[in-house]
Amino acid sequence: xxxxxxxxxxxxxxxxxxxxxxxxxxxxxxxxxxxxxxxxxxxxxxxxxxxxxxxxxxxxxxxxxxxxxxxxxxxxxxxxxxxxxxxxxxxxxxxxxxxxxxxxxxxxxxxxxxxxxxxxxxxxxxxxxxxxxxxxxxxxxxxxxxxxxxxxxxxxxxxxxxxxxxxxxxxxxxxxxxxxxxxxxxxxxxxxxxxxxxxxxxxxxxxxxxxxxxxxxxxxxxxxxxxxxxxxxxxxxxxxxxxxxxxxxxxxxxxxxxxxxxxxxxxxxxxxxxxxxxxxxxxxxxxxxxxxxxxxxxxxxxxxxxxxxxxxxxxxxxxxxxxxxxxxxxxx
Amino acid sequence: xxxxxxxxxxxxxxxxxxxxxxxxxxxxxxxxxxxxxxxxxxxxxxxxxxxxxxxxxxxxxxx
Numbered sequence: 001x002x003x004x005x006x007x008x009x010x011x012x013x014x015x016x017x018x019x020x021x022x023x024x025x026x027x028x029x030x031x032x033x034x035x036x037x038x039x040x041x042x043x044x045x046x047x048x049x050x051x052x053x054x055x056x057x058x059x060x061x062x063x064x065x066x067x068x069x070x071x072x073x074x075x076x077x078x079x080x081x082x083x084x085x086x087x088x089x090x091x092x093x094x095x096x097x098x099x100x101x102x103x104x105x106x107x108x109x110x111x112x113x114x115x116x117x118x119x120x121x122x123x124x125x126x127x128x129x130x131x132x133x134x135x136x137x138x139x140x141x142x143x144x145x146x147x148x149x150x151x152x153x154x155x156x157x158x159x160x161x162x163x164x165x166x167x168x169x170x171x172x173x174x175x176x177x178x179x180x181x182x183x184x185x186x187x188x189x190x191x192x193x194x195x196x197x198x199x200x201x202x203x204x205x206x207x208x209x210x211x212x213x214x215x216x217x218x219x220x221x222x223x224x225x226x227x228x229x230x231x232x233x234x235x236x237x238x239x240x241x242x243x244x245x246x247x248x249x250x251x252x253x254x255x256x257x258x259x260x261x262x263x264x265x266x267x268x269x270x271x272x273x274x275x276x277x278x279x280x281x282x283x284x285x286x287x288x289x290x291x292x293x294x295x296x297x298x299x300x301x302x303x304x305x306x307x308x309x310x311x312x313x314x315x316x317x318x319x320x321x322x323x324x325x326x327x328x329x330x331x332x
Numbered sequence: 333x334x335x336x337x338x339x340x341x342x343x344x345x346x347x348x349x350x351x352x353x354x355x356x357x358x359x360x361x362x363x364x365x366x367x368x369x370x371x372x373x374x375x376x377x378x379x380x381x382x383x384x385x386x387x388x389x390x391x392x393x394x395x
Contacts, residue, residue, distance in 0.1 A: 009355035012362050012382045015371035019361065030360040058357040147336075159337055166344060177340035191335025233385045290383025294374045 001068035002027040003308045004055070004106070006075040008034070013290035013301075014073050020305035031057035034076025036093045038083070044100045053100045067106040069308040072115065073286060105312055107264070109304070110285050114262040118285040121162055121194070125280075131256040132249065133280040136271075137197040147185035147195060154197040155181055158230050162194045164282070175231035199279045204232040205270035207246060208289045209254055209263075210303040215289075217296045218244035218272070232269075241295040250278050257283065264307060351380060 003021055005028060007014045014030065021028045031040045035057070044053030044064065053064035078093035079085055098112060110118070117123060128135050139150040140162060151157055160176040167174070178198060201221055208215040219232065219241050229235045246254075250270075258266055267287025270278035289300045353362040353370035362370040370376060377383050 009362070010351075010382075012353075012370050012377060015361050015369065016383075019369055019371050028360060058360065159340055161337055167338065167341065171344040172338075172341040173344045174337055174341045185336065187334060187336040187339065190333050191337065193336045288383055288385050290377065291381075291385070294378055294383065 001312065002029055002062050002066050004028075004062070004067050004070045004101075005030040005073060006033055006070065007073035008032050008076050011074045013288060014071075016290055016293070016301035017071070017304045017308070020302050021309060024305065024309060026305070026309045027062075029055065029057055029060050029062045031055070032076050032081075033078040033093065033097055034080040036078050036097055038081065042097060042100065044096075044103070051100075051103045053103065064100060064104045064106075067101075067104050068312045069107045069109065069310070070101055070104075071109045071304070071308055072112065107308075107310070107312065109264040109307060111262065115285050118261050118263055118266075118283065119164070121164060121282060124283055127257055127260055128253070128280040128283075131253045131260065133253040133257065134277060135280050136199055139195045140192055141195075142189055142192055144185045144188045147188045147193065150195055151179070151181070151183070151185070154195075156198045156200075157195050158198045160194050160196065162192050173234075175234045178228050178230055198230065199271040199273050200227075201271040201279075202274055203272040205244070205268075205272055205278055206241065206292055207250070207254060207268040207270065208287070208292060208298075208300050209258055209266045209268065210300065211264060211307045212255060212258075213303050214246050214251055214254065215292070215296075215298045215300050215303070216244045216246040217241040217292045217298065241292050243296050243298055247278065254283075261285075265304070351382070352376060 003026055005014055005018065007030065009032060018028055018030060033040065036042065039057060041056040042054065044051060051064075055062050055064065077090050078097055079089040082089055108114075122140055125135050125138055137154050139146065141147055141150075157179040158176050159179050161174045166172060179195065203221055204219045206217045206219070208217075219237065220239050222237060222239065225235070225237065254266070254268055258264075261283075263283075263285055265286065267284040267289060269281040269284070271281055272278055289304075292298060293300045351370075353364045353376070355361075356363045364370055364373060364376070370382075
């Protein structure tokens with residue numbers, strides 16, 4: 001049984017997992033959907049009440065019935081490397097590839113439907129609340145007056161993108177940023193704006209979850225750090241990510257979150273306040289973890305490899321065909 | 333007419349740096365010029381930021 005990894009060639013974090021799988025003797029096929037059609041090829045037929053499909057990449061041929069798991073890591077858009085790319089060809093290729101993969105019994109990390117839903121930050125905040133994770137007061141609005149009222153109630157605010165995406169024309173990054181007390185909120189009318197009470201943090205927490213295994217890492221904020229440096233991705237700190245125990249209430253909350261979200265993998269960001277409370281910021285359903293492993297020594301890639309390599313459970317009578325069962329975190 | 337959040341935008345870091353490794357389709361791994369696996373050279377990965385959160389990435393926003 002083979003592990004299928006959908007990612008781009010430059011993805012060295014995926015390399016960490018491929019190396020683990022290789023070391024364990026687990027067959028792997030790695031491909032980038034961007035290379036379909038061309039270097040990546042597929043075929044599937046639905047005859048006599050059954051489905052039989054094959055994938056080919058890099059000289060490897062694998063039967064879709066021989067897939068034990070699919071890891072959706074950093075795949076390119078299907079057909080984006082085609083000789084004559086087009087939106088139509090991308091849609092055709094996406095439907096063919098992902099449609100056939102949905103026809104298998106493979107386990108997903110993460111299933112595309114779950115991944116799509118999990119990217120919505122407003123939904124994340126709601127789910128985190130339902131799971132008992134502390135969420136800083138947050139407003140998402142296009143009403144300038146609502147923003148002003150919120151700022152009156154919570155004078156120390158940050159702003160961040162609702163989607164987490166960054167504008168590309170021209171390429172810019174929109175880090176989480178402090179909002180000055182005298183800010184003019186008129187421009188809130190020109191785009192949905194996410195305002196959140198700033199957590200005065202003494203550390204950032206990255207909690208990487210693989211199945212039900214939790215890898216919490218902590219990066220302390222220096223006492224003399226610039227209070228305007230809110231976003232750890234842009235901070236100039238020399239501190240390293242170090243392993244830390246996960247409070248039992250947080251562990252229960254994130255496990256509930258992953259179960260509800262039908263995610264097999266999630267990288268949670270928390271801000272630790274002066275009292276030691278972890279405030280939920282977001283859950284990245286395909287978040288990076290290599291940088292945490294490198295600094296903390298936590299064996300996250302090995303855990304991902306173990307999850308992907310777990311045997312496919314036989315389909316129980318009456319079980320959901322494909323999707324539902326594939327999302328579940330069996331084996332851990 | 334600029335959305336409020338874009339008042340806080342800054343130029344994206346250009347991540348198009350050249351890397352000292354190349355993808356080997358036979359191994360399905362990136363390999364350094366001396367034949368070692370890039371994934372095992374933490375010093376290189378850390379220096380390049382190859383595995384960090386991809387703030388400003390063109391194609392992915394799963395940081």
